[in-house]
Amino acid sequence: MTSDAEHAHPRHRLDDLLTHPVRLSVVATLAAAEEAEFGFVRDTVQVSDSLLSKQVALLEGAGYVQVKKGYVGKRPRTWLRLSPDGRAVYLRHLEALRDIARPVLGHDD
Template identity: 50%
Template sequence: MGEGFSEVIHVPTRLRICSILAEVGEAEFGVLRDALDLSDSVLSKHVKVLEQAGFVTVRKGSVNGRTRTWVALNKIGQKAFKAHIEELRKLAAAGDLLEP
C-alpha cells in the first residue's frame, strides 16, 4: 500500500466516521451514533482508536444541564483522511487498468 493508506482509518466503521466528520466538521456523539446506526459502546470504541491515533478531538460540554460529547476530525485527521481516500482512488484506478 502507498504511504497515504491508513490501517486505522480503513476499518469500515472508522472510514464512515471520518467521512461524516470530514463533511460536517464536528458532530454530537448521539447524532453520529444514530447516523451510523451503532451502539454507544461500538461508536465509543472506534472514536477512542481515532483519538489515540491523533485523528479526532473529543470534547465534552453541558447542554441544558446534560453532559454532551462532540467529536471532530482535527487537522491531522483531515490530512490523513484525504490521503487515505486518494490512496483508495489510486488503487481503484489501477484496478481499472487491469480490465480488458
C-alpha cells in the same frame, strides 16, 4: 531517477486505522462537518454507543479526532471533531483508495 516509493502500490499509503469500516465511516462523517454531536455520528454510522466510543477512543489516541464534553442544559453531551492531522490522513487514504480503483475504473486522471 525514480525511487521505489514512486512505484509502490497505493495500498502502502492506506492508513491502518482507517481500513476498519466503522472508523472510516466516523472520519468520513466528521469530514463533512466542523463538529458533530456523538448521537448524530452514532445514528449516521448506525452503531451502538459502546462501539462508537471504542472506535472514537482509538481515533482520538491517534490524534485524528478531538473530543469535547459539555452540557446542553443539564444534559451531558459529547462533540466530535476531525483534527487537522485526521483530515490530512483521511484525504491521503481516500486518494490511495482512488489510485487502487483507478485501473479498474478506467480513469486516467
